[in-house]
Amino acid sequence: MYKSVYYHIIFRTKNSVPAINEENETLLYKYIWGFIKNKKCVLFRIGGMPDHIHIFTEIHPSIAVSDFMRDLKAGSSIFLKQNHNKFPLFECWAKSYGVFTYSEKDKYMIINYIKNQKEHHKSICFSDEYRQILNDNGVDFDEKYFLSE
Numbered sequence: 001m002y003k004s005v006y007y008h009i010i011f012r013t014k015n016s017v018p019a020i021n022e023e024n025e026t027l028l029y030k031y032i033w034g035f036i037k038n039k040k041c042v043l044f045r046i047g048g049m050p051d052h053i054h055i056f057t058e059i060h061p062s063i064a065v066s067d068f069m070r071d072l073k074a075g076s077s078i079f080l081k082q083n084h085n086k087f088p089l090f091e092c093w094a095k096s097y098g099v100f101t102y103s104e105k106d107k108y109m110i111i112n113y114i115k116n117q118k119e120h121h122k123s124i125c126f127s128d129e130y131r132q133i134l135n136d137n138g139v140d141f142d143e144k145y146f147l148s149e
Contacts, residue, residue: 010133011053011096013052035076041060055114069099
């Protein structure tokens with residue numbers, strides 16, 4: 001089998017609570033990296049802000065993206081709650097998430113985009129960033145329900 005499907009995944013905390021504090025985010029990112037490796041997937045980059053995470057990955061073809069996300073959000077939620085002293089503001093993830101596909105030629109552009117999240121968010125808030133990504137990928141959405149729980 002030949003494949004080349006890269007996924008840029010974006011998900012956030014419920015109500016965009018800033019629960020992923022910078023001093024402990026690496027613990028969460030390492031957990032997610034382990035999750036991805038255990039699923040026989042490849043992590044190219046992970047990063048984010050206190051209220052959301054970006055992941056650039058290749059998901060094993062035997063795994064449905066929806067199953068991957070269900071398991072990732074459930075497992076990381078348990079991890080965060082078990083480490084409540086390090087992530088005291090975390091309650092749960094928002095229900096929705098975004099998944100966007102990219103080709104090999106876009107790979108390093110997305111990796112660098114995720115790598116520079118902290119700098120990027122000095123000039124743009126999450127809702128504007130997410131809205132722009134949806135628009136750039138041709139995703140129709142209703143503003144009435146945008147980022148609602």
